[in-house]
Amino acid sequence: MPKFVSKFIVGSANTKSILIALLYIAISSYIVVQHEYIDGEFNYYFFKSPLEEVFSVYFKTTYAKDWFGSVNKIIFPINYWLTTILFFLLNSALNKPSFTLTSALSTFRYALTFHFYILLSTYASEIVPGFSIMPGMIPPDEIIDWYQTFFVGTCFTLYYLFYFKVITALPHSKTEWFKWSIIFSPAIFIHLPPNAIHLYSFCLAMIIGSILVGKNDEIKKSKWTDVKSIPKYLIVFISAWGLFFRFKYAEFFTALGEGILIFNADGETYYNAGKAFFEGNIERNNFHQTPLYPLYLSVFFKLFGPKLSSVFFCQALLGSALPFIIYQISAKLKYSYAGLIAAFFVATDPLCIHFAISVNRASPLLLTLPLIILSCINLEKRISQSKLFVIGSLMAANFYFGPETLPILLGIGGYVVYIFFKTRLDYKNRIPIIVSFIIGIIIICSPINLIYYDSYGKWIPMGRDSQVDHSSTFFYKESPPIKKMIQMGFNPINAPHKSLELFFEKPLTIIKLITEKLFIELPGFLLDPENVYFAPIHLSMESFYGAHLQFYVYFFLIVGICYLAKNQKIPFRYKTIIFGSILCQAVMTSIIIFGTNRFRAPIVPLNFIFVGFGFWVTFFLKTFPSDSKIKLNTSQYFSEIFKKIKNKYIHLIAFNISILVVFFLFSSDKNIHRSNYKISKWMKGTNFKYVDETLVLKINSGVVAFITNNGEKNQKSRNVSFPVCNFLIPGKTPFFIFNVGNKFLGKPKRIPRGCSLINTEVPFIKDLELLYLYFYSSSDGDLDLLGAKKIIVNYQGKLTPVRLFEKINLKNRVAYSEVNQNYLNYSKGGLVIGKPKIE
Numbered sequence: 001m002p003k004f005v006s007k008f009i010v011g012s013a014n015t016k017s018i019l020i021a022l023l024y025i026a027i028s029s030y031i032v033v034q035h036e037y038i039d040g041e042f043n044y045y046f047f048k049s050p051l052e053e054v055f056s057v058y059f060k061t062t063y064a065k066d067w068f069g070s071v072n073k074i075i076f077p078i079n080y081w082l083t084t085i086l087f088f089l090l091n092s093a094l095n096k097p098s099f100t101l102t103s104a105l106s107t108f109r110y111a112l113t114f115h116f117y118i119l120l121s122t123y124a125s126e127i128v129p130g131f132s133i134m135p136g137m138i139p140p141d142e143i144i145d146w147y148q149t150f151f152v153g154t155c156f157t158l159y160y161l162f163y164f165k166v167i168t169a170l171p172h173s174k175t176e177w178f179k180w181s182i183i184f185s186p187a188i189f190i191h192l193p194p195n196a197i198h199l200y201s202f203c204l205a206m207i208i209g210s211i212l213v214g215k216n217d218e219i220k221k222s223k224w225t226d227v228k229s230i231p232k233y234l235i236v237f238i239s240a241w242g243l244f245f246r247f248k249y250a251e252f253f254t255a256l257g258e259g260i261l262i263f264n265a266d267g268e269t270y271y272n273a274g275k276a277f278f279e280g281n282i283e284r285n286n287f288h289q290t291p292l293y294p295l296y297l298s299v300f301f302k303l304f305g306p307k308l309s310s311v312f313f314c315q316a317l318l319g320s321a322l323p324f325i326i327y328q329i330s331a332k333l334k335y336s337y338a339g340l341i342a343a344f345f346v347a348t349d350p351l352c353i354h355f356a357i358s359v360n361r362a363s364p365l366l367l368t369l370p371l372i373i374l375s376c377i378n379l380e381k382r383i384s385q386s387k388l389f390v391i392g393s394l395m396a397a398n399f400y401f402g403p404e405t406l407p408i409l410l411g412i413g414g415y416v417v418y419i420f421f422k423t424r425l426d427y428k429n430r431i432p433i434i435v436s437f438i439i440g441i442i443i444i445c446s447p448i449n450l451i452y453y454d455s456y457g458k459w460i461p462m463g464r465d466s467q468v469d470h471s472s473t474f475f476y477k478e479s480p481p482i483k484k485m486i487q488m489g490f491n492p493i494n495a496p497h498k499s500l501e502l503f504f505e506k507p508l509t510i511i512k513l514i515t516e517k518l519f520i521e522l523p524g525f526l527l528d529p530e531n532v533y534f535a536p537i538h539l540s541m542e543s544f545y546g547a548h549l550q551f552y553v554y555f556f557l558i559v560g561i562c563y564l565a566k567n568q569k570i571p572f573r574y575k576t577i578i579f580g581s582i583l584c585q586a587v588m589t590s591i592i593i594f595g596t597n598r599f600r601a602p603i604v605p606l607n608f609i610f611v612g613f614g615f616w617v618t619f620f621l622k623t624f625p626s627d628s629k630i631k632l633n634t635s636q637y638f639s640e641i642f643k644k645i646k647n648k649y650i651h652l653i654a655f656n657i658s659i660l661v662v663f664f665l666f667s668s669d670k671n672i673h674r675s676n677y678k679i680s681k682w683m684k685g686t687n688f689k690y691v692d693e694t695l696v697l698k699i700n701s702g703v704v705a706f707i708t709n710n711g712e713k714n715q716k717s718r719n720v721s722f723p724v725c726n727f728l729i730p731g732k733t734p735f736f737i738f739n740v741g742n743k744f745l746g747k748p749k750r751i752p753r754g755c756s757l758i759n760t761e762v763p764f765i766k767d768l769e770l771l772y773l774y775f776y777s778s779s780d781g782d783l784d785l786l787g788a789k790k791i792i793v794n795y796q797g798k799l800t801p802v803r804l805f806e807k808i809n810l811k812n813r814v815a816y817s818e819v820n821q822n823y824l825n826y827s828k829g830g831l832v833i834g835k836p837k838i839e
Helices: 003-012 014-036 051-060 063-068 078-095 101-124 143-168 177-183 185-190 194-214 216-223 230-256 259-263 267-279 292-304 306-318 322-332 336-348 351-358 362-378 385-400 403-422 427-454 480-488 495-505 506-526 543-567 572-592 597-618 633-643 647-667 811-826
Strands: 043-048 070-075 675-678 695-698 700-710 718-726 735-740 754-762 766-777 783-794 797-810 830-833
Touching: 014 078, 014 177, 014 185, 043 675, 063 267, 070 543, 078 101, 078 385, 078 783, 078 797, 101 143, 101 177, 101 185, 101 194, 101 543, 101 766, 143 177, 143 194, 143 811, 185 480, 230 259, 230 306, 230 322, 259 267, 267 306, 292 306, 292 385, 292 427, 306 351, 306 362, 322 336, 322 362, 322 506, 322 597, 336 351, 336 597, 336 633, 351 362, 351 597, 362 385, 362 403, 362 572, 385 427, 403 427, 403 572, 480 506, 543 572, 543 597, 572 597, 695 700, 735 754
Parallel strands: none
Antiparallel strands: 043 070, 675 700, 695 830, 700 766, 718 754, 718 830, 735 766, 783 797
């Protein structure tokens, strides 16, 4: 280390703190990168949808397994945080600092930021240009690759800006070990090779920091940095960001055609019913499945034509208003910045994006329920006819779109009555307000009731026609309590009268069984988002980083709930509306019907209000737990981040930059040659047909590709490379082995975690040769290869002899069974491989 650097370091902080920080970086990064990420020894919760088994049996196909068997993967960072606690106690023992709650919270924030940096670094090494993991049977949209890179790059840039803030603050504050951990954080690359995205982000952060430092005085004077005006600019950007994703998703769905309708419950039924309303063929309509929603779709058909794009793009435009609505709810609670965070999550959440666009009745419910809550909060300032008219209309629409939300609406109705009688109005003014509320309900309920009465001579006050022979959602999951209730004949949906009689006959038995059903199905409702077809926030549910991110989303959710529950500045009635809506939907859905994603979608935006508060409390709350002295001055905060970097700090920054550059020089690939070699796409099966450039490959199977030499005379080996994604599973990872010209290329190798680029050197080939790639599971990679056989393959019109392995024996059959079962339980196939290249 240069003398001026060591002089700066030793002169700026306690040597013990530096040594503790270096030791902490080495051990914590080893635990996260090597022990958890590479070795797969992590603490996890993998939840599979129970619908998988039901629909696999019903459709007699494994396709239903891929469709409904989405996996919610959560990795608990227990090892990392135990390490952090131990080092916190070690520092307290050695340096004997004054221990306060504020210092502990500060340590937690630095440790959390450092953990995010390690996790981001593992994910950065998974990004392969032009290749992405895409669970399910539909092809990925190209924007996913772009967004992954942009998301990770933005996070790294923000981290390195924070890194500069820590450096500039060294002489002005007491330097603890956790601050030195941030300064020396690039040392994690002793475990993980750096990705180019680190260097780009570092340079971008330095440029942004220099510009803002130079413009510091102008920034302080500019109007847009006013604390009150900043959220207005940001919410416009966030809403536009959400609209962009929804329009891209609408474009993606439109390109897939009407076949995409099957990816949502009753999507095809709703779409055809909407066309029936548009064409006036009422007899073709199904009035059992929420007929107001098809009538709602028919408006789009009337305006833009009866086609899928009319539905997708119109709903995308309406759905883009949701982030603004969620922000407004938080702003009414006097926490605009927490609302911005919540709005960002809503704008980019996979479930919110999907159900804002897809043909499902949850699409309008995403808007109506938050709008009702926002309208109720606005009702406190001044009660009026227009406000009650809007609330009545929204409540009627919410019920007719989703009758299962009745408990929520009853609670909100009680809140409206409370405000109505609390307001001091004479009877002459109260009557018009009540009439406006009723008119709002009638206007929404009338169209579908009049249409149904004109065709069938009766009304549908519950919003849909009842069909006794319709399958009951109460029995979707045949858990033990459900089976017992089936035997008793208890079905509150299809047989309400008989179920009520049974309840009065055996109340304790029914209550016990329903309670068991609730606790069995509630975790699925609360934890399993199911939809992973387009996941901007989670990036990939099958990735190591994505599974950790899922944990922290739930962590921020819990912190936000605790903060709002204890916060005395927020009126209790506001808390009741938000908490009660979520609780009623969770309990009602888990007891009466099965909690699939379409029933969970309406309360997801409300959950993100808590996530936004939790994120804000974790990173930006200055006094805890009391918030009476909070002063959030944004312009001052940014000015502190970008304090003028004096000359005496430049050498430390330059030293870190040189470390990064050296890493990249040594990690770059220098063995790239142009050649006349060509390689075909991967082929599989007995007839060796070509497969797609991106292929989901089952474990314990192989693929082949032909390598052609078109005149290359150089007697040197060539490099074959292709991307591979290893789906996230606990424990052992799979192995692979190559064979060219009936010769094995080296020994079996483990497939790394996440996404990576596999490279192998192939020997000189005179004309045409077959590259055979075999994936298998094992504890140590040992295997016996037996029984090769010769076959003839017609490749480009030429009859080519090929020798293939007839049987492969694994030495460790116990490990084979164990690992294979892991892939069966925790992944959607095994591996994803991309198009091979030869250079």
